[in-house]
Amino acid sequence: MMKSLQKVTLFFGITLTITACQNKESRKKTLPVDTVVHQTEVSPQVQPTNSDPVFPGTGNTIKDFVPANYKMDLEAAGDLNNDGVKDAVIVLINTRDTTALRPTLVLFKQGTKYNLYSKSFSAVEPKYRGDGYPVYDHEDVGIDSGKLVISMQATGPAGSIESTYKYINKALVLTQINAFSMGAGGQTDQKIDLLKGTYTQTDINTMKEDMPSTTNTKSYKIPTVLFKDSDPSELMTKAFDQLGN
Numbered sequence: 001m002m003k004s005l006q007k008v009t010l011f012f013g014i015t016l017t018i019t020a021c022q023n024k025e026s027r028k029k030t031l032p033v034d035t036v037v038h039q040t041e042v043s044p045q046v047q048p049t050n051s052d053p054v055f056p057g058t059g060n061t062i063k064d065f066v067p068a069n070y071k072m073d074l075e076a077a078g079d080l081n082n083d084g085v086k087d088a089v090i091v092l093i094n095t096r097d098t099t100a101l102r103p104t105l106v107l108f109k110q111g112t113k114y115n116l117y118s119k120s121f122s123a124v125e126p127k128y129r130g131d132g133y134p135v136y137d138h139e140d141v142g143i144d145s146g147k148l149v150i151s152m153q154a155t156g157p158a159g160s161i162e163s164t165y166k167y168i169n170k171a172l173v174l175t176q177i178n179a180f181s182m183g184a185g186g187q188t189d190q191k192i193d194l195l196k197g198t199y200t201q202t203d204i205n206t207m208k209e210d211m212p213s214t215t216n217t218k219s220y221k222i223p224t225v226l227f228k229d230s231d232p233s234e235l236m237t238k239a240f241d242q243l244g245n
Helices: 002-030 232-243
Strands: 070-078 087-094 104-110 113-120 138-144 147-153 160-168 171-183 186-193 198-205 213-219
Touching: 087 113, 087 138, 160 232, 171 232, 186 232, 198 232
Parallel strands: 070 138
Antiparallel strands: 070 087, 087 104, 104 113, 138 147, 147 160, 160 171, 171 186, 186 198, 198 213
16 A cells, blocks of 8 residues: 555656646746846836847947948937037937837047947837837927937827937936827826926816916926936826826
């Protein structure tokens, strides 16, 4: 009887070991090879994957920073780091997948060459949705008075968003985000001033003839957001969820 019990115990032990090994092997096979990870910090950054493009550190022209299967979608020129020389900012789009993340490069001009100062995969949203339609109707990138301004505007549910960056203490930081949206019976304007540490929301009642509005400003202090880590849409969503009316 004891020998029979030992045999049964041994059989189940072997069976459990084999099953555990099979489950472990199955989990290994189902792990994703290529993923995009968003940090959960205040200034989330999209982490590049193994398939993301590699950019040179220097180039003679801005075209030298455009890798294979990419093209320039937006570009701007102007003095961003206050050294009296025109720098450049370019937004690239994947020609094989127009719904993919768009890398944005900040190129500082030094002498006759451009140096790659910073890059972001989240400062600018993808250009197209999965259904082939553009997310925004109008997009613009500009450098004015030492500020980098990225504007996205849409007449549909996407609304509009504008982010402003400034070179402060040798770092390109996000200083302000403005967003506008409209729906049935109302319009909402939001503003985050990261330097002052405030969140302002203005609601407009379009159902009434005089279109009355209410404005509320609240304290909203978050750590410094560098250009490379910035995701303006995500930051605005978080602010609205915490403080919005």
